[in-house]
Amino acid sequence: MQADNRACVEWACRVVYGISPETEIYVRRDGVVVWDHLFKIAPSSNATDASIAALAQMMKLHLGGTGFAKLRNDLIQSGVGEHFANRVHDHLVDVSVEEWGRLRDRIRWYGDDNGTPIFVTTKASGGS
Numbered sequence: 487m488q489a490d491n492r493a494c495v496e497w498a499c500r501v502v503y504g505i506s507p508e509t510e511i512y513v514r515r516d517g518v519v520v521w522d523h524l525f526k527i528a529p530s531s532n533a534t535d536a537s538i539a540a541l542a543q544m545m546k547l548h549l550g551g552t553g554f555a556k557l558r559n560d561l562i563q564s565g566v567g568e569h570f571a572n573r574v575h576d577h578l579v580d581v582s583v584e585e586w587g588r589l590r591d592r593i594r595w596y597g598d599d600n601g602t603p604i605f606v607t608t609k610a611s612g613g614s
Contacts, residue, residue, distance in 0.1 A: 489594070498537075499513075502537050502541065503534075513596070557578065
């Protein structure tokens with residue numbers, strides 16, 4: 487899972503479940519760890535998980551430059567309903583510049599964890 491996906495899923499979990507910023511939460515490739523418990527997110531079989539996935543995707547798209555009105559319209563066209571789309575829209579509009587900055591910081595933090603290893607070849611020096 488890419489760093490931006492992981493950070494957005496983390497933030498969406500905090501919003502949907504009301505998890506405070508002081509609570510440790512970490513998104514792994516196989517699920518979300520909260521309070522040392524691993525939870526799998528299954529958007530196709532759980533409405534709450536679908537909300538987390540939708541909010542995370544909208545955050546990621548906004549970070550990529552998509553405007554709030556377009557995100558709302560895209561949600562409505564996807565069939566989630568106007569009420570849900572309005573709630574996501576209203577939440578995203580209310581996010582402060584500082585909070586978006588913290589989300590970008592968290593993406594960089596996950597990026598450090600998700601970096602590609604550096605492979606180098608070493609030549610043996612001398613005889614053994």
